Each structure stands twice: as structure tokens, then as C-alpha cells.
Amino acid sequence: MRPFRWPPGGRYFPGWYWAATTRQHVGFESWLERDRLVLMDFDPAVVGVASQPFWLHWHDGTRERRHAPDFFVRRADGSAVVVDVRADDCIAPRDAEAFEVTRRACAEAGWGFERVGRPEAVLLANVRWLSRYRHPRCRQHPVAARLMEVFSQPVPLMAGADSAGDRLATLPVLFHLLWRQELSAEGMSVELLGPRTVVRLAGGGAG
Incomplete structure (x- = not known):
């Protein structure tokens, strides 16, 4: 699990959200992540959620890369979904590669993967x-x-x-x-x- 950082003067908005689903605090690193976390907490199909659950390491052919997905979600049917939160208009090629690598790794583990953006x-x-x-x-x-x-x-x-x-x-x-x-x-x-x-x-x- 990747630890959270609160750098002085940072442009992100990290914090803790108390999830009724788990009755525990779950971290977020942006308001968009917070909004998605609230929606997951509202979803009756979700029974567990953890933030920044792991580091994924790979080599892109030139150098070593790593990525920490935003959330790991456990559903009531026992299935698991790894979630990355990024607005549609904020996905750089480097991010798109990380999401695709994460999707493939999740498939090998038997988990789902979702990249979600701004909610309605x-x-x-x-x-x-x-x-x-x-x-x-x-x-x-x-x-x-x-x-x-x-x-x-x-x-x-x-x-x-x-x-x-x-x-x-x-x-x-x-x-x-x-x-x-x-x-x-x-x-x-x-x-x-x-x-x-x-x-x-x-x-x-x-x-």
C-alpha cells in the first residue's frame, strides 16, 4: 500500500473520508477521488474499499515504471475491482499506458479494472x-x-x-x-x- 503525502503548497486536495460501508476512514488525493469514493460508499454492491492498495511495477522497454491504482473495491458477490480515477480530458499517453498495464495485470489476477472520470x-x-x-x-x-x-x-x-x-x-x-x-x-x-x-x-x- 502506498502511503499518502500532504506536501505543503501542493496542488492536490488529499484527505480522509469516513465510509459508512466499512465504518473506517479511506484516503483520497483529489476532490475527484473523494467524489468517486462517496459514490462507491453509496453503492449497495460495494462491501469494502481501500485506497492506494499496491504498487504495480513494469518495464516499458526503455525504463522501469510503477503505478499505484487509486482504489481496490470488493463487491457483495465476492468479485474485486481495481479503480483508477482520472478525468477524460486529463489522460496523458503515459497515464493511458499505466491504466492499460494495470488492466492487464488485474485480468491475470482475476480482478476487474475500471478507469472512471467525472461523475454526473x-x-x-x-x-x-x-x-x-x-x-x-x-x-x-x-x-x-x-x-x-x-x-x-x-x-x-x-x-x-x-x-x-x-x-x-x-x-x-x-x-x-x-x-x-x-x-x-x-x-x-x-x-x-x-x-x-x-x-x-x-x-x-x-x-
């Missing part, structure tokens, strides 16, 4: 909002039970929150249930969450 802006904004309520302490069981009953049929978000009690108490729990995908909101990838967003019991995803 609206979905990211919604998931980042819900991530504020990802901690298990946001789940108040009596309130959660009332919300699950209220949203057993499709209801606008704020109307349902008010039906379940004082919105100051119900909204944090509602957002936690949306984060957990026990409830789902319509149009998460195309429209920002709002009072009129239709919410229902989850039937398989965020919509």
Missing part, C-alpha cells in the same frame, strides 16, 4: 447531500418505522416527512433511509432532491 453532476450533488446523513446514529428506529409506513406508497418528500412527525426529527432519518436505499427517490440522476421529489419504498436502486 446532479447524481453526485444528491448523493453528497445524502452522505451527510450516512452515519448509523441518524437512524432513529421509531421514526424510521413511521417513515417506512408513510412511504409504502409514493409520496412527495416533504409531505411524507411531515406526515411522520416534526420535520426537524423526521428529515435526518428520511435522508439516512435514502442513503441506505431502503427508500428511493425518483429522478436522482436528473433532478436535485426537493420538497416535491417523489419518494417510495426502495424497489432496487436510487432511480
